[in-house]
Amino acid sequence: MVQSELADLEKKLRDAQLRPTKQRLALAQLLFSDGNRHITAERLHSDAMGANVAISLATIYNNLHQFTAAGLLREVVVDSSRSYFDTNVMPHHHFFHEQSGTLEDIEKNDLKVDNIPPLPEGTEISSVDVIVRVSSTRR
Amino acid sequence: MVQSELADLEKKLRDAQLRPTKQRLALAQLLFSDGNRHITAERLHSDAMGANVAISLATIYNNLHQFTAAGLLREVVVDSSRSYFDTNVMPHHHFFHEQSGTLEDIEKNDLKVDNIPPLPEGTEISSVDVIVRVSSTRR
DNA sequence: CAATAAATTAGAATTCTTCTAAACAAGAAA
DNA sequence: TTTCTTGTTTAGAAGAATTCTAATTTATTG
Ligand SMILES: [Mn+2]
Ligand SMILES: [Mn+2]
Ligand SMILES: [Zn+2]
Ligand SMILES: [Zn+2]
Numbered sequence: 252m253v254q255s256e257l258a259d260l261e262k263k264l265r266d267a268q269l270r271p272t273k274q275r276l277a278l279a280q281l282l283f284s285d286g287n288r289h290i291t292a293e294r295l296h297s298d299a300m301g302a303n304v305a306i307s308l309a310t311i312y313n314n315l316h317q318f319t320a321a322g323l324l325r326e327v328v329v330d331s332s333r334s335y336f337d338t339n340v341m342p343h344h345h346f347f348h349e350q351s352g353t354l355e356d357i358e359k360n361d362l363k364v365d366n367i368p369p370l371p372e373g374t375e376i377s378s379v380d381v382i383v384r385v386s387s388t389r390r
Numbered sequence: 391m392v393q394s395e396l397a398d399l400e401k402k403l404r405d406a407q408l409r410p411t412k413q414r415l416a417l418a419q420l421l422f423s424d425g426n427r428h429i430t431a432e433r434l435h436s437d438a439m440g441a442n443v444a445i446s447l448a449t450i451y452n453n454l455h456q457f458t459a460a461g462l463l464r465e466v467v468v469d470s471s472r473s474y475f476d477t478n479v480m481p482h483h484h485f486f487h488e489q490s491g492t493l494e495d496i497e498k499n500d501l502k503v504d505n506i507p508p509l510p511e512g513t514e515i516s517s518v519d520v521i522v523r524v525s526s527t528r529r
Numbered sequence: 530c531a532a533t534a535a536a537t538t539a540g541a542a543t544t545c546t547t548c549t550a551a552a553c554a555a556g557a558a559a
Numbered sequence: 560t561t562t563c564t565t566g567t568t569t570a571g572a573a574g575a576a577t578t579c580t581a582a583t584t585t586a587t588t589g
Contacts, residue, residue, distance in 0.1 A: 374524035385513035
């Protein structure tokens, strides 16, 4: 990590009205330093442990939610038993590998959703989420 | 419920290799007698209680999963905190009302998903799920 | 430096779901 | 029918993910 990178992350947090604490900076680094990630709370927690960052699971959850509320992350619902958080906050879709439980982005423009029927009365779209579930070809 | 209806449900269960026990028939009735439903385990349990059907929550879960494995139900993932089961097993999509937590079908042909990019190597599609999340227009 | 408010934490609590192992009921065989 | 076998149901315990509580620590402000 270069010097400027940490400064950038600190700015990112400050811009989101989040105090750049030791824990938040460490999480921001794990989340945003190395391309897009789709990650669960437990996974991020063990990544942090692996990077010798002392942080409690409660703090992981607190911050994942705060980052999400601030628009730094978004939540992807693909599995009814755990939450995934996505560092790519642009509108896009996903491949979901059922065996491994991993996600892969589908860029918005690659995929077209057409002919959405009239919305239920009194509602507006909050998002359109496409999950292409894939599994290994049995051979 | 007409006489023939119970016989139909019994056949439906037998065809799926499921013994038509008192509990299963009662659940089948709650699930399949009155149009399509999108239901959670807890909701089905209270529906059963309301209909004076004595059935444990464990049995509700057992049967929702057995019905799903048998193709009588399918699971819809829209909320990372609970599972929804759908009596409509044809391919189709959903509106999800974020406020109420309710689902509404979008017929397969109404909505078109195009330009799915090449699948990850060695995988095949198991399903394509579109969730249009809607919320009440604030006024 | 205080003072204040925000953030972190351990551990308890909650919620949804699954498991265990014993009792029970359904269908098959006699 | 009765008996046998196996599938089903169940209460309650256990498990997993997540949230809450309330005490401590840390960051920012004055
Ligand atoms: Mn499940
Ligand atoms: Mn959960
Ligand atoms: Zn993504
Ligand atoms: Zn449906």
